[in-house]
Amino acid sequence: MARLLTLVLSLFLAVGLFSPQSQAAPAAATPATPTTPADAPVGTAPAHLAPPPAIGADRADTAPARPDGRKRLSPEDLVPRSPVAPLTGEPNAKAFGLGAAAAEQPCNIADFTGRTGGDLVRQIRSVDLQCVNSLFRIGRGDAAGAFRESQMTTVANAVRDAAYTYQGDNSASIAQLMLYLQAGYFVQFYNPDAVGPYGDGLKAAGRSALDAFFANPRSRDVTADNASPLTRAATLIDSIKDSARYLPVVKRLLADYDSATWNPNGMVYALTPALTVLYAGHWQADFLPAVKADPTVLDTLFTFISRNQGLHGGTYGRMVYESVNELTRFMKYPELLPGLRPYARTLAQQSTPSGPTMYQRGSVALAVNWWDTANCSYYGTCDDPARFKAANLTVKHTCSPSITLLAQALDGTQLGTACTSLNGQDAFFHAVARDSGPVKDDNNGTIEVVVFHSSLDYQVLAAVIYDINTNNGGMYLEGEPDKAGNQPRFLCYEAEWARPSFEIWNLNHEYTHYLDGRFDVYGDYEAGQVQPIDWWVEGFAEFVSHSYRKVVNDGAIAVAGRHAYRLSELFDTVYAKSSQERVYQGGYLAVRYMLERHRSDVDAVLAKYRAGDWDGARALLKTTIGTRYDADFDGWLTRCAAGACATGTPGEPQLPECAGSDLRKLDAGCVRGNVAATTGNYAHFYLLVPAGTKQIKVTTKGGTGNGDLYYNPGGWAYTDSYVTRSAGPDNAETLTVGNPPAGYVFFSLYAQQGFSGVSVTSEF
Structure with missing residues (x-):
């Protein structure tokens, strides 16, 4: 059965909590939690379409116009909200x-x-x-x-x-x-x-x-x-x-x-x-009997919609459209359908596939398609998917031999910006994934990127044209990659709240789903759902999207600070049963931690994913690893929240905090964090070098101010007592000492300008 994972947002007013998880091209700065602009359309109850800005990005094995007879999506595939x-x-x-x-x-x-x-x-x-x-x-x-x-x-x-x-x-x-x-x-x-x-x-x-x-x-x-x-x-x-x-x-x-x-x-x-x-x-047992006992609620809805037709195209037009959603949703009940048909037909006749009333028309067309498709001619909606596509997706552009853009309203400059972002992501992805080419039986050599003009356009038009649920922040339609001629595509939209800046919401997150499905995960999305893999699917898409664009994941850092999840718990994440925070921010943290601290384990798990060995991958995560890394993950979360996830290079291996109560003591492969000194003073360090050590490397980075790094093998290092130093314009300093003497050696960080929040790492 085709499966669509959805995050059913409960309320248009909820943009404060359900903030978007990944930005889009270009990497211009935008608020981590964009709020609804004062002139934005008023949202109403979420129906099969969710409000802007929607969360996340889904991956599904559905393809449009399923000629193969596999089950089409309908609201019945949704989980209770x-x-x-x-x-x-x-x-x-x-x-x-x-x-x-x-x-x-x-x-x-x-x-x-x-x-x-x-x-x-x-x-x-x-x-x-x-x-x-x-x-x-x-x-x-x-x-x-x-x-x-x-x-x-x-x-x-x-x-x-x-x-x-x-x-x-x-x-x-x-x-x-x-x-x-x-x-x-x-x-x-x-x-x-x-x-x-x-x-x-x-x-x-x-x-x-x-x-x-x-x-x-x-x-x-x-x-x-x-x-x-x-x-x-x-x-x-x-x-x-x-x-x-x-x-x-x-x-x-x-x-x-x-x-x-x-x-x-x-x-x-x-x-x-x-x-x-x-x-x-x-989803409440007493609801339908109550409506059947008093069906005037349906008449009230229709009257409300009819007397407010003048609001279409204005600030409050969305409210009318959502009311149409709620009226036509009752068409799923056979006993109510006869009385609703005239209402739905009238609403269809009052609207068109383009212009201010197209959202109303789209809502009716979807309801007819789901619950009364055999009688679509009565409503005049039989050809609406083709009519909506022809009227709205009028821009076609080739980014590369493998990427085609189909858009509602992008101009030449915007097309160029989007293509540049997509084309540049491939190299970054492969460097992180370390794949050896497409997985077996994957024929998805091209991708069609469909960009709608706004979140509402996506929610209505994409649902009508591609027969999907759009209660999400975008969708990757993988299709069946083993079938010749299969066309994968992902659907996304312009971030209207960011205008006049141009951004495509979740562009890089969705493109990661395509690359990940082609190079890391065998088969279609449904095939991989025999075991929980969403920690990787969504977490890796978030990781690549933020890291490639060099955007700090503030939401994930906040979650890290609360120590909300154990690593072993995140391995159990299932999209349909988990909060958006756990799926996206939690997934990002789990993926980033594993890449930084346990790359070999990631490679082992990916080898299983690439072969379709879901049980083998699950055994690695839950048995071989199990809870073994939970304590270290907890410490890593502390460092992440303290700044490591904001200043470090994502995926770069991170060292543990040096042991011992003497904060001056360094050791092999560890870090001292949050180092500080006032102008003209020192932060001193020492370490014990084992005999035969070939090299010592001490590195400082992060924080504010300017500290210079000094080395002295014979005693405390000062500006007038040192052998070598690194004195750049900030705190990014490195000293590498070859063939150091056995015994204690000394380093210091001298404050040319008072510094704080600096990390000092030692490796030998």
Whole structure:
């Protein structure tokens, strides 16, 4: 069966947590976590299409228009979605009390883990939304202290009490309380063993809180003050997985919406989680019976879409498009399909494969293709894949004999930039992979690179044209590499949030998937999924993308600082069952560590991957290696977070910290980190040279300031007492001593300008 791995993002407002993992050509600096620009289209509930900027890049064994009869992808291939992510990076952030710049401000975790009852509630109320927002990233060790069921029930009851007297604003900090609950559900979803189970008691408390809030007439105030609490409350419906119970609230929000009054006040953002409630309901047993009992929710959706057709092409057009997604999703139920056909047909007739309404048309075309394809002529969508491709992918360019670009809107300069980046990556890849040519039976000698004009264009057009799920940051369609004439391609898009700079999101990450699949991994993607290999597949793509472009992986460094994962744990990563952080940042760290510290093991594992010996590779990782490197990996993470992953050359072997409490003592094959001295002073070192040693090499690098390296075999080294020195303009110094005398020898780093954060390595 064709398989598509997806990361189902829960909310357009989630760009703060689900930040992109790899930049694109050129290597111009862009924010590590781009926020949504103020004039970006408003997102709504994620459906089969996810919001910008989407995370990561998938690899699949599907090919477009599968003539071989293999199963086509549909939303049924998706896994149930995770809880919603934190409230950051929103347009009009002031409406949510986040200030002009919605920067995440960390809390003191102990302020929450160390409190219970009313003390905990008062603490949550005392902080701002940015602080609570940072708790979505709480570590496993603190997760239970903050979010165990008793804590959550206490906060839910506090929301209920505040809701009874809600005044239409956040004066009682009800938004912070609701966001805290949202964070708890999020953390518990990814760490159920650490947090513990959530039971019926908590769900009942959540219901009481939401019932009280929505029963309060002030929850309908069309004001900026009401926007944040209302949005949080609508989000909590999804958090407690109670879509059926709150269908009347969803209907109310859709019916009450008025673009003239809701949009300026930020009330529009409450529609995002309302549509998420509809999306999530499809995985809840009581949802379909509730919709069948009251199908007017479908009429309300259609009416909402119809009266807001004028929003297409504007700031809030995406909201209408996502509403079409949620309406047409109900076409999958045979008992509802007859009543939905006229609605879907009308929406198709109101839209075209190009121009402002093409997203609406694309949503209908996809739904028809998935659930009523035999009647596509009724809707007029039978030829839509070809029509969408002809109308939109109009630019074709040859980068090299093996790379062809097909694009929606690239000009000559942009095409040249993209080609230069792609063409230059091959040599870098092969130097790292150390392959000996394509794996057996791989005929994927050319690659087609398809570039859409924006993330939304990718999400809609790629889904229609190539019949894939696009709830991701790009897709490599490997096809069946053993078949003659197979055409692999990867799909990506321009990073519209980076404009006027030009970037193609995940360009180098996706191209790595192509090269890796051709030279490192036997067969198609599905073939390799008999054992967990995603630590390598996604981790290596992240590693090559960042290293080739010389871009620091800030997200991975942050994860390293939290010591979030053991190496042996990362070897078990499965894309469909793991968080995006574990897949991408964790994968990057595992791959980088193994390349730097255990290259021979990497070569052994790759030999198995290249032969399709999945069980053999798994045995190497889990039995031969097992937990043997976990302790060393933990120490490596410390050095990575302290600067080694920002200043070192990725993949360059790293030495362990020198042993012993005397920080002046060096040894064979070790490093002293974070060395510092003020101007005119010294950092002294000594080492014991065994008899017969042929060479000593001492190297300094990194940090700030300027230190010069001195060597003296007979005593402490000074500027007026040395045999040789290295005195460059910074801290990059090296001294190599041939045939040193046996016994103690001495080195020093003299501060021409006060320095700090310098690492000193010794090898002999």
